[in-house]
Amino acid sequence: MTRLDSVLTEDDLPLGELWAACRDGELVPLSSSAFTFADLPQTPAMRAHAVARVMARRMIIERHSAAWVHGALVTPPRLHTIAVRYAQRSSASRDLATVREVVVRPDDTTTIAGIEITTPLRTAVDLARDRGFVRSRDSPVLSRLLDSSGLPECREYLDAARNLPHKALALRRITDALLDEAVARRAFDSARPGSRDEPHQPSLTRYTS
Template sequence: MTPFPVLHELAEVELQAAVLDGECYRLADAYVPIGVAPSTPVRAAAAVGTRSPRLVAALASAAWVWHALPAPPSRPEFLVDIRARWRPPAAQRMHITESVLRPGDVVRYGAAGVTSPLRTALDLARFREAFGDEERAIVRALAEIGGFGLAEAVSAMERGRHLHGKVEARRRLRAALSPS
């Protein structure tokens, strides 16, 4: 059980009634008691919800957990360590990327894992098809939250050998994090 006050034990109808009664509110795919602020640990627990602890909130889901996005994505995004060889049930609506997860890439809040602000920024730069003003703003917000700059981001990416999209990601990180 998660140490953070995210409600999972009740039936969906009971949770919806609790929302109508003003006892809790919806946060991502979870319900949280009304007196609990949507802090980073609570958002992490809400993002992962009752899903497998092998899943790590990533990309836009992680950016939302870190408060770099105002709302969670409509389709949750997760990473699973490539060594886990895990596939979600077909009925679950989510996007999963298999990737190598290194020490420091994941921050844990109880059973809920979220990619670090640095790893989230790198993944957004590597995996997004489009990388416009919104994505650059998210990367800048993650850099401020995580306390890293362009040099640290490029250095972290360079530690990974044979990373797909590394050259384009480096260009995108420069566009987002270089002083104007």
């Protein structure tokens, strides 16, 4: 018996059969075109493989798709967002993805299950520079992507990046996102039963002082 991949698409079974299996509780959708077995945990590697199904070789998962793979976004974008380095043009399924040419430094990307993807920091910077940025939707994504880094590392990255458009705008949006998160966390901590009404300094102020 042939063992099916943990990420299934129309390359494996007809789309109608895949959705029928979802109705029967056997599969769950990872996106509109990728599915996995209901009893398997949805890991970054699994999400990366779901995006890889619409990518060509040498492409990079970026922006909202990268945020989804990293776990900073709950649901995948309707169209996956992938990139290719300049001078390495390739093709992808443009019905399921948007493709752009980018300049990336060696430390701008990492690999998940052998699939290249922008790092959480580079992903946050790209989202913060995007003209389609929506604060209510994207600020929480930025704060989750930057959970292990923070504002100093963002400043250092942007200062070192040459010819990167909208750096000031990106820094302002990232600062606002981290401040929003710090205020929300402080409000949550204050509302917990048994919490004391004691002065508390949001972590963001340590970055900006």
